[in-house]
Amino acid sequence: MHQTETMYHTMAYNTVIVGSGAAGYSAAERLWLFGQQDILLLTEGKNAGTSRNTGSDKQTYYKLTLSGDGQDSYTEMAQTLFQGGSVDGDQALAEAVGSVPCFIHLAELGVPFPTNCWGEYVGYKTDHDPRERATSAGPLTSRMMTEALERSVSQLGIPILDRHLLLQILTEHNRVQGIICLNMDLEKPVLIRCRNLILATGGPACLYADSVYPASQHGASGIAFACGAAGQNLTEWQYGIASLHPRWNVSGTYMQVLPRFFSIEQDGSNPREFLREAFPCYEDMLNQIFLKGYQWPFDSRKALDGSSRLDLLVYRERSLRGRRVFLDYRQNPENRAIAWDLLSPEASTYLRKAGALQNTPFERLSHMNQPAVDFYRSRGVNLAAEPLEIALCAQHNNGGIAVNSWWHTQVEGLFAIGEAAGTHGVYRPGGTALNAGQVGALRCAHYIAAKRQGDPDALSSFNENWLHIWEEWIVSLRSRPENARDTAATFRRSMSDTAGAFRAPSHMKELRARVRNLLAHFPDAIGAGPHKEGLVRALRLRDQLLTMEVYLTAMIDYTRHSKRSRGSALYQTSSGNLPHMSGTDIPELFRFLPNDGSLDHQIQETRYTPDGSLTNWRPVRPIPDRSQDFFENVWRGYRENKNILDA
Secondary structure: OOOOOOOOOEEEEEEEEEOOOHHHHHHHHHHHHOOOOOEEEEOOOOOOOHHHHOOOOOOEEEOOOEOOOOOOOHHHHHHHHHOOOOOOHHHHHHHHHHHHHHHHHHHHHOOOOOOOOOOOEOOEOOOOOOOOOEEEOOOOHHHHHHHHHHHHHHHHOOOEEOOEEEEEEEEOOOEEEEEEEEEOOOOEEEEEEEEEEEEOOOOOOOOOOOEOOOOOOOOOHHHHHHOOOOEEOOOOEEEEEEEEOOEEEOOOHHHHOOOEEEEEOOOOOOOEOHHHHOOOOHHHHHHHHHHHOOOOOOOHHHOOOOOOHHHHHHHHHHHHOOOEEEEEOOOOHHHOOOOHHHOOHHHHHHHHHOOOOOOOHHHHHHHHOHHHHHHHHHOOOOOOOOOEEEEEEEEEEOOEEOOOOOOEOOOEOEEEOHHHEOOOOOOOOOOHHHHHHHHHHHHHHHHHHHHOOOOOOOHHHOOOHHHHHHHHHHHHHHOOOOOHHHHHHHHHHHHHHHEOOEEOHHHHHHHHHHHHHHHHOHHHHOOOOOOHHHHHHHHHHHHHHHHHHHHHHHHHHHHHHOOEOEOOEEEOOOOOEOOOOOOOOOOHHHOEEOOOOOOOOEEEEEEOOOOOOEEEEEEOOOOOOOOOOOHHHHHHHHHHHOOOOOO
């Protein structure tokens, strides 16, 4: 239901879904099909967001093995996810079990996942994957998913409210009452009452300057933290080498075809192939470039003597030396013919089986993965004629908002799905993010339809002062010249330099102090100017700062518990080791201690308070034991309550 009830524009629904990506559309569709049709999908930009606008050479969907004679099982897949470190076993099992129905549903909606002539969904191995569970519909898999789910939502007639920016989640006694959002066209706050709120707002793309997230993606994690939701494993980001124009992951075949790395000064002078500084052996350098293809996210375990040294060298060249860095597919490294027999057996066998022994990287890429070439051409980049500028970029947050096995947060009625939810831990097989978004949507829709029916709180129970407060904020922001754009850019730059793949505790503390100071003086320090875009930027800045406060607190707290690096981040320590590279110009920033696994069975939780965020550590929840399941008992429980039990 939706009607004007007071002088303010107000609405009321059982469930509001915020976000129009693959996870948000999936949740809306599932709720409708499960019989809960009193729902609204709200978005600030229907065509924005990560799942519609990002991808890679073969963007991966990870699910249970659905081909061949391998003896894969839900338990084995759950164990793979669980072994990634700092992962709750019940969530790992839910993702494993849900992977098959969610994948088949997408295929039936028309997502073109490839099959062999028998109809099997043949897979391949991805990073951290012992089986061949990965599949792909091409570089734009997540876009295809989003568009297929959007078509279904449209056919069902589910209402969508576009151009509305989430400002605040209203709660009482740790229970969702509704939200306040901004009508971005009218520049007026809107109250929407709801019993359930599903955040499908994506990861916190607002944090980093060097980022592969699309410019249209921002996130709303800070708003969730401000209403009482906890963050989980917020330290665990993934960073990887990506192109800047467009923002795109250069993983997989983009590396396996052995492109040339080079850098230039800002004015275009003094080109050089900088990798040879660290790899005096030409063939060793080529082997590491090849490995970077499927070891693409930066991995601290491979930073001493493995392929992640390439990430270090790209970062040193660009961020520490101030040069521009490029991939060049027009010629081989050093413009030398490649002696295939001198490569490692892994690289030479792969490229021979793929038939990719052509003379140039571009020819090899065109042969192996023409869609990867076509993607850049569609964005105005001809890889046959021009190089591709790259950087080490934030790519995915494995942590996020803390949820249980129904993707329900610790705030009653608040759910988080997709990258907004922190279900992945330290390491995850490539493609699990797409699966987790669909499974989370399925699980929370099941739970809401079964246990959280009914109307939201009556309008009379709301404190209408919140609408007045936001109106006053808007007037105040309008009264000052815009400085939100530059302020946001400055803090994103500081996050990339201080709290990205390379983290120094003292610098993170200094940055957090700056963030806290600006949050404390936000109403008086930030201006939006007269234009709509300025107001939206100012309001987004508040969420960005809230998010930074919580994430920096988590990172700083991690250094109090461990001096060791893990996942995709190096924590600088004077007692550590430097990577194995030739030459003497190895920054002390790269000195680190490898992870010893001591925290891999613990999960860090972080909560926001205006006086400073708080952290605690808890043991992971184990993989549930289903050995005592008996059909008659399961059947009876299913008849009674669909076995949808509180976590």
